[in-house]
Amino acid sequence: MERFDFVELKIPAEAEYVGVVRLTMSGIANRMGFSYEDIEDLKVAVSEAITNAVTHAYEETGQGEITVGFGIYDDRLEIMIADRGNSFNMQKVREEIGPYEPDEPIETLREGGFGLFLIEALMDEVQINNNYGVIVLMKKYLSEKEVDFDGDQVSTTQ
Amino acid sequence: MNLTVNVVEENEKSVLNVSGEIDAYTAPKLKESLLPLTKKENNKVEVNLEKVTYMDSTGLGVFVSALKSTKENNSTLTLLNLQDRVFRIFKITGLDEVITIRAAIRGGNE
Numbered sequence: 123m124e125r126f127d128f129v130e131l132k133i134p135a136e137a138e139y140v141g142v143v144r145l146t147m148s149g150i151a152n153r154m155g156f157s158y159e160d161i162e163d164l165k166v167a168v169s170e171a172i173t174n175a176v177t178h179a180y181e182e183t184g185q186g187e188i189t190v191g192f193g194i195y196d197d198r199l200e201i202m203i204a205d206r207g208n209s210f211n212m213q214k215v216r217e218e219i220g221p222y223e224p225d226e227p228i229e230t231l232r233e234g235g236f237g238l239f240l241i242e243a244l245m246d247e248v249q250i251n252n253n254y255g256v257i258v259l260m261k262k263y264l265s266e267k268e269v270d271f272d273g274d275q276v277s278t279t280q
Numbered sequence: 281m282n283l284t285v286n287v288v289e290e291n292e293k294s295v296l297n298v299s300g301e302i303d304a305y306t307a308p309k310l311k312e313s314l315l316p317l318t319k320k321e322n323n324k325v326e327v328n329l330e331k332v333t334y335m336d337s338t339g340l341g342v343f344v345s346a347l348k349s350t351k352e353n354n355s356t357l358t359l360l361n362l363q364d365r366v367f368r369i370f371k372i373t374g375l376d377e378v379i380t381i382r383a384a385i386r387g388g389n390e
Contacts, residue, residue, distance in 0.1 A: 137304035144303075144334075162334075162365045169336045173304040222374035231344050236337045236373050243372050 127194040135176050135186040135205060140169050143190055147201075150192050154199060155264060163244040164262060168201060170237035171258045175205040178256075198246075198263040206255040282306065285313045293324040299331030302339035311342045318349035318357065325350060330361035335369055347379055358382055 131146060133139040147168045151161045168190070175188045186205060193200035221239070222231065242248050247261040283306035288295040294317040302310060317325045325346070329335075343359065350357045358380045362370070370376040 140304050141301065159365075165334065166336050166369065169303055173336070173338060176304060221372065222378055226378070231348065231378065236340060240337055240369070240372065 124195065129192040129194065131190040133172075133188050133190065135188050137173070137176050139188075140172050140176070143172055144169055146190075147192075150194065151199060154194060156199070156262070160262065164199070164201075167241045167244045167260060167262075168203070170241050171201075171203040171260070174237050174258075175203060175256065198261055200259065200261050202257060202259050204255060204257040283309055285310060287313060287317065292322060293326065294320075295326045295328060297328045297331075301334040302332060302342075303334065303336055304338045307338035307342050310339070311345070314342060314346050315349060318346045318355055319353055320355060321353050323350075323353070323355040324358070325355060326358045326360055328360045329363070329366060332363065332366055335366045337369070337373075339366075340369065340373060340375055343379055344375070356380070 129146075129150060131143060133143060144165045147165055148161050151164050156164065172188060172190070189202075189204045191202040191204075193202070238250075241258070241260060245260040246263050249259045251257040251259070283298065283300035283302060286297050288297065296314055296317065298310065300306065314325070314327065317323060327343075327346075343357070347357050349355075360382050362381060367376070367381070370379070370381060
């Protein structure tokens, strides 16, 4: 079996802990040798996933716990973010994500809902399991080239 | 992991200087300071993001709602001095085409 180290964090489902996970995230990614740009991408992706869990999963009870697991492999980092709160309607979420269109009228611009879009843009692989609570599994490979899903939309970092 | 915000009021112009990290925890504070400025008629609202070292989609949400509010009140919103990493989030989401963004600091970092 492929060897890996595993680090796990359990945090209250509250916004003030998003930054704590971000710090842990940069510590692990830095130790693994990710570039400055990749570390910044990882910080955003992890924060988005936790923000989703904090805002949607527990909106009814207002309390809960989020588990964050980091699988540290030779060639990649796997991050798992799990909550046991309410599941969300995946199909509905998928329909709502995507970049802005320049000709969209300002009145109809969305004020939220780009979290998942950013996660998918910044990570190499993303899986979402939505049966009991929500589990987001995302991977980023070391020395992978910058995400470039549309040449003129994402500027590769100089 | 904190955010500090201060407002400089001039003639028909408000400058909001922001420093720190904008995330789910700090975005409400930003919104609280920014939204009232956008509700004044014919106001030029400028947000200086030079010292913002991190921002995610919670920040985008605040700026979209500020933009809508300025349009309703014949005001304008301009974002200034974004660091590369922060600008990238606007670019990926296409928001750089919608919000007026000026004078990115190239290669800015902490």
